[in-house]
Amino acid sequence: DQQVKQNSPSLSVQEGRISILNCDYTNSMFDYFLWYKKYPAEGPTFLISISSIKDKNEDGRFTVFLNKSAKHLSLHIVPSQPGDSAVYFCAASSNFGNEKLTFGTGTRLTIIP
């Protein structure tokens, strides 16, 4: 069973606009959530995280929102830049990140110049 779901395999956004990537989870024990970005032939690179005690975390152009009641989180990138084109993975963990990560299947983001 897929405990972390990213239902959009791909997304195209005009440069300068906002990119919104979505993620849903089913396991109520998850209390720490992360977004990773991945370029071809490289390992995932950490972007931003949020623990379940918060509903928003912001870092520069990246903001993650967590809706615990809906078991939903989203990553907002604004403004989108061509270098943001990559595959984005949502991941979740229990014990506030002190355990294994469960990943979604990824969303390929393409920024159109």
Next chain:
Amino acid sequence: GAGVSQSPRYKVAKRGQDVALRCDPISGHVSLFWYQQALGQGPEFLTYFQNEAQLDKSGLPSDRFFAERPEGSVSTLKIQRTQQEDSAVYLCASSLSGGGYEQFFGPGTRLTVL
């Protein structure tokens, strides 16, 4: 500073061969994780070490898979009698312990079993 390194980056094995994949974590990182990523999928957990102790190996797909971290730093993932379904990218990640710390990933080893 140096990140997580993995070797080899690419490995081609004939079905039935044994392979060994190496991971050098970031210095001082207590926790080390191995993941397997099939084409078009997200990484899937294989096993987890805290220092030299293997605390969770629930993701290892069969008894052909074995991992060790004897001195609490470098780790090796060994696959015996490789099968075609073992073809994947094997990712290693390390982190500080205690919760609330992100995992830093290496570039992965792409294993192709012919």
